[in-house]
Each structure stands twice: as C-alpha cells, then as structure tokens.
Amino acid sequence: MEQKLTARPDTSDYRALLAQATPLIDVRAPVEFTQGALPAALNLPLMNNEERAAVGTCYKQQGQQAALALGHRLVQGETREQRLAAWKAACLRHPQGYLYCARGGLRSHIVQQWLKESGVDYPLVIGGYKALRQAAADAIDALARRPLVLVGGCTGSGKTLLVREMATGVDLEALARHRGSSFGRTLTAQLSQASFENCLAGDLLAREAVWQTLPSPFWVLEDEGRTIGANHLPAALREQMACSPVAVVEEPFERRLERLGQEYFVAMQQAWCEAYGEEAGWREFGDYLHQGLYAIRRRLGLQRFAALADIQAQALSRHQQTGRHEAHFDWLIPLLKEYYDPMYRYQLEKKSANIVFRGDYAQVKAWLAERYGG
Incomplete structure (x- = not known):
C-alpha cells in the first residue's frame, strides 16, 4: 500500500525553516543550488543546467508560453517519471518538509502539481529561495x-x-x-x-x-x-x-x-x-x-x-x-x-x-x- 502524506499548507515562516533545519526539496538547477542553498536542502531539479539554459534562451526570444512549452517537451516521458519518482521518495522520507524553487513560481508549482496528480500532497515555500535568502540575511543582521x-x-x-x-x-x-x-x-x-x-x-x-x-x-x-x-x-x-x-x-x-x-x-x-x-x-x-x-x-x-x-x-x-x-x-x-x-x-x-x-x-x-x- 502506498504511503499517504497529511496535507499541509504552503509556508512563509522562513525563520522557522532556517532555525529548525527543516528538510527542503530544492527543484532549481544544480548551478543555482551550488551558488546558494539552504542547510537541509536536497537538490532534485525540475530541469538540469542545460535544460534550464535552453528554456531561459527561449523565454528571452519567444516569451513565457513558448518557454513553458519547451520545458514540458524537455521534461517528459521517462525523464519526467524518473524525476517524479525521486521527488516522491524524498517527500516520503521527509514528510514534514517543503519544496521550493527560485522565487516560488512556475517550477515549484509544476512539481507540486505533478506530485499531487501522483497522489502526494506536498507544500512549497512561498517566495522560494529568494525569500529564504532574504530571511537569512535579515536574521544575521539582527542577531x-x-x-x-x-x-x-x-x-x-x-x-x-x-x-x-x-x-x-x-x-x-x-x-x-x-x-x-x-x-x-x-x-x-x-x-x-x-x-x-x-x-x-x-x-x-x-x-x-x-x-x-x-x-x-x-x-x-x-x-x-x-x-x-x-x-x-x-x-x-x-x-x-x-x-x-x-x-x-x-x-x-x-x-x-x-x-x-x-x-x-x-x-x-x-x-x-x-x-x-x-x-x-x-x-x-x-x-x-x-x-x-x-x-x-x-x-x-x-x-x-x-x-x-x-x-x-x-x-x-x-x-x-x-x-x-x-x-x-x-x-x-x-x-x-x-x-x-x-x-x-x-x-x-x-x-x-x-x-x-x-x-x-x-x-x-x-x-x-x-x-x-x-
């Protein structure tokens, strides 16, 4: 029988996430993760570096809809299933965790939706890494x-x-x-x-x-x-x-x-x-x-x-x-x-x-x- 997770709301309690070293699933590309990540984050990207670069170029040249369509073409079939399996396994290992992308936008919502369609209801970090990074900077400045x-x-x-x-x-x-x-x-x-x-x-x-x-x-x-x-x-x-x-x-x-x-x-x-x-x-x-x-x-x-x-x-x-x-x-x-x-x-x-x-x-x-x- 497949394990079920209790549905939880998305969060913007950034200080708690940092203080408690809450497990996080980072769906940004590896290059983004290397540039800056959270202590308890696991990098399981929606797109790898090359795919992200291609979608970014498409976005600049043809706009959001074309970029979104390209992203879906790049991450489909067996590639999508392999990444979805990795996300599901991470969710089950860390039932109290959250997922995030760069700004809490398309990538984290896409992953969240794909997980939900596969039977896993998993919350995300509102505002994504950018919001967490700002919270970390503010905490250091104060403490x-x-x-x-x-x-x-x-x-x-x-x-x-x-x-x-x-x-x-x-x-x-x-x-x-x-x-x-x-x-x-x-x-x-x-x-x-x-x-x-x-x-x-x-x-x-x-x-x-x-x-x-x-x-x-x-x-x-x-x-x-x-x-x-x-x-x-x-x-x-x-x-x-x-x-x-x-x-x-x-x-x-x-x-x-x-x-x-x-x-x-x-x-x-x-x-x-x-x-x-x-x-x-x-x-x-x-x-x-x-x-x-x-x-x-x-x-x-x-x-x-x-x-x-x-x-x-x-x-x-x-x-x-x-x-x-x-x-x-x-x-x-x-x-x-x-x-x-x-x-x-x-x-x-x-x-x-x-x-x-x-x-x-x-x-x-x-x-x-x-x-x-x-």
Whole structure:
C-alpha cells in the first residue's frame, strides 16, 4: 500500500525553516543550488543546467508560453517519471518538509502539481529561495549585532573546542568547513558565500531559544579574521566582533603541540586514508601538508620555506613508515615560533584594549560560564 502524506499548507515562516533545519526539496538547477542553498536542502531539479539554459534562451526570444512549452517537451516521458519518482521518495522520507524553487513560481508549482496528480500532497515555500535568502540575511543582521565575546589564543590553544562547549557558542569554522589557517582545509569542500551565510543564519536562529534563557546572554565566537578560507564574515558580524571583549586562552606550548598533533597529523591522516584508501590517502595527506606550507612561502621567505618543506617531507616519510606523527614537530615547532605565534600576538596586540580575561583553557571556560551564562 502506498504511503499517504497529511496535507499541509504552503509556508512563509522562513525563520522557522532556517532555525529548525527543516528538510527542503530544492527543484532549481544544480548551478543555482551550488551558488546558494539552504542547510537541509536536497537538490532534485525540475530541469538540469542545460535544460534550464535552453528554456531561459527561449523565454528571452519567444516569451513565457513558448518557454513553458519547451520545458514540458524537455521534461517528459521517462525523464519526467524518473524525476517524479525521486521527488516522491524524498517527500516520503521527509514528510514534514517543503519544496521550493527560485522565487516560488512556475517550477515549484509544476512539481507540486505533478506530485499531487501522483497522489502526494506536498507544500512549497512561498517566495522560494529568494525569500529564504532574504530571511537569512535579515536574521544575521539582527542577531549578529547582539553582545558577544571572543575567545582568542595562539594556534592549538583549544579555542574551537571551547566555543563548541558553550551553549551560545557559534563555531564559525565548522560552518565555513575550514579551520582558518593555511592548513585549514578539510576533506569537505567549502560552500559558496551565500550557502555559508544561510548556515550561519540557521545556527544563530537555532540557538536563539537558548539565548533567551540565559541571565546575561552573549554569543561566544572564536577570534577570527575577516575571512575563513574562501568565506568572508558578514559585515554586521565583523563590526560587532571588532568592538567585543576578548578572553585569551594561554596554554603551555607542549599542550598546544599535543592538540595540534592529534588534530592535524593523526586525525587528518586517518581521514584522508578513510576517504581515499591507504596508498592514495597518504599521498593526499602529504599534498595537504605541502600545500599548507606552500601557501605561506612568501611570508616565510623562499629559503626558509624550502628548508621547512624538506623537513616536512622527511617527517611524512617517517610518519608513514613508523605510524608515529611526532617527527612532524621538527617543522611545526619552528613554524609556530617563527610565524604563527608572532603573527597572532601582533594581531591580538591591536585588540589589547578589548582583552578582559586571560587564563588557561579550564580557567577561561569557567570564567565564561560564570560571567556570561554560557
């Protein structure tokens, strides 16, 4: 017996869709989805990129009716049945979801009608992606201007872990899929700027309910630059961060090394090998390390870069042969002491008037919990 869905009305409650990460069926073309999408959206297009381009050209040259007729000719027969089957399956997997197109117009209504004719009554997002995108931008503009405190500290201090432990902590690096440094790339490709902002809006809205319960609520964020990899922070957030108090985590150098070794050498090597297999995984891991160093070669000076690259290559070989990652410290320690630590201390000095607390990881965590209710 075919599963039936309870009929629900179309919606314009954009903030709820973002805050609850409601499952969404995006029927726009893949190129549109890549340019900007919602966190919980699944791309099942009515038309692929080539079909959409052909219909768009027809619309410009011959008008809406001709374009609509062409669209129906392109998506018919087996093609239509395959796409309809995919939509139906997604609807049944996500009975509380919605579908949307660019502006809540023809494409989403066509898909909705075809679904209804096949026995599936599924609601759409009024105004489509454009309305959701505007709601996300408005949410960031409003919520990012609320009070916040930054967690600062040199690389390996545990800033990201600390942010994640706070009830109102917003992990910008997780949202950006990048750890912020030249070695910040992860196995998951970064999203477009619009998609990153949509994810940020959803995260802020999801934590707003917690915010309301705290006695002295503040967002807790890591002290970041203007960009995280290829994504830049929205203007409202940058402006608020620039004048916000900073709590600095000051960890012993050996503890920082231990964290960095586990995160960048142990975890990353395992992740690459799990994704690509043992042989290719080690090769990809080595490329990742080399590219991270190569990206800052001019700042290091080409002679110093060449020396560290040689040490890195030898360390990678020993790591692969012995299974022990400590050889990487031979190039990581000078990189921290000669480049990353001086750079961050210089940046932090420019914010010295905003520093309100210093301590180790446990002390900063306790201070945040007591002072900000996080």
